[in-house]
Amino acid sequence: MTDPGAAASTAPTQPQVATRRADTRRVAPRPVGAGWRQRLEIAFFVTPALALMALFVVWPVVSAVRMSFYRWKGFGPMDDFIGLDNYRLVLNDDVFRHAVLHNFIIVGLSVLIQLPLGLAIALLLNRRIRGRGLLRTIVFVPYVVAEVIAGVVWYQLLQPESGVIDGLIRSIGLTPPEQGFLGTPSLALGTVFVVLTWKYLGLAILLFLAGLQGVPDELYEAAQLDGASWWQVQRRVAIPLLGPTMRTWAFLSMIGSLQLFDMVWILTGGGPANATTTMATYLITMGTARHNYGIAGAASVLLFVIGFAMAVLYQLFVLRRDNSIER
């Protein structure tokens, strides 16, 4: 899944909504046949999906957990049980620790920079300006382009010396970094983040716009009649009402940032000097290039545990409010 936005998760809001609907409404006519017949039908409908998920989702996840307890290089039987040694190795590996830090830096920067920026552009596009529909389409274009393809284009733009970005910087009299933005360890992660912002801001804008369209016109009109300025209306009416949308976006963004792989792999491959490694690039390098399957397994489990813990915490402390307030 390269598309964190769509693929990641609506988990925290969906089940509650669906359950509530199920409870308040009679959903289907009472089953006609005997119980066994209904069970057979349900099994007929559900089995293909469950079987596919069991084989390609559950089984690999379970094997990753199993793998993480063995020293295994990929051939021969998996019989060298070493308990939690792989976890100890991974957690003591500075590269992995930095990878976790990099993931969290991206999570933090996304909320601090993409959220206000996306909100500002959404508020801007929400005004009745000419060509609004076209603008909305344009803003969403980077989101549709594959992360890899966007990465390759940006890689060309960011080439040291010959790239257009270095050219632009030189033309205004500044000196671009000698090794290029992606080749300088202190700048590489920030540069990756800028490219990610370019790629994913469109999703934030789109979701915020949808949220803004849910704000009833009467509220704006009432505020206007009371003499509020445009900015006051945005700050006191529109932005507070956008709260649930912003919190859901932040959740999607967080999950996506923790799983970050494609863009980093294309732009830097985790380098220079591991300055941009993420948990996902770490485990892929360990698994495919070095055949340290046990280590890769432990890193996958840690990636999942961190993501899951964050999702649960977010659900408990942030999203729960929305679910209890809404409707």
Next chain:
Amino acid sequence: MRSAHTKPFGSGGPLVYLLALVAVIVTLGPVVYGALGGFRSNEQLARDPSALPDPWVWSNYSHVVTNADFWRYALNSTVVALITTVVAVFFGVMAAYPLARYQFRMREPLFMVFVLGLLFPAAVAIIPLFILVTRDLHMENSFLGVALPQAAFALPMTVVILRPFLMALPRELEEAALIDGASRIGIFWRLALPLSVPALVTVGVLAFVGSWNAYLLPLLLLQDDMRTLPLGVADYSSEHSADTAGVLAFTTLAMVPALILFLALQRRIVSGLQGAVKG
């Protein structure tokens, strides 16, 4: 509709248009630069990276269009994406149907299985998945070997979006059909399925675009002639790193199909994503 005297927030001033223009330039800049760069020669690009094509060079694009590999990658991407979409949508709607229209004790726990599936990113399972597909199933370097796992990972999203939609279908139709002696499977096939086509298109497009843009799984599983477009683009750009103009042309053309699909089905994709988030 607003009346005339409550319209002061209507159109924006020049500042708003200016900001909008900046947003458009930043957004489209890299894409347009890539497209224009494809019309220049490497020598032009080296002389001034930020100039317009002068003269316009068509050979980069014609090389890509006549490059058999490009078309093979595009075809591979299409086949993988179609299999992924068909499997994810069909298995997904089948699973969502009883979860929406039957009353049974295990219904909510069963639905939770799919919701939990949303929390498993492919990256977590990727190494064992690679081992499973190559060693146990012997489907390495095959379209099915990529498409089936992709469909499996797309299923939770599909079911979660489709269930509320199926729940909202009017009960009366189903009752009438039951009275007419239709079986539940007949109702699913002839009633529920045709009525849910709009929702099926939405989840189908999501699955298709997800597969079309996927990188990690194809990277591990597909080689040589079986590579998909993202792999082809990445490999082309590293193999021809000296030929910047060629890389830009190749990349630009690789973007076109997804952009066309997006423009054609924009409304559906947008409402699908928004619906998925808003619940």
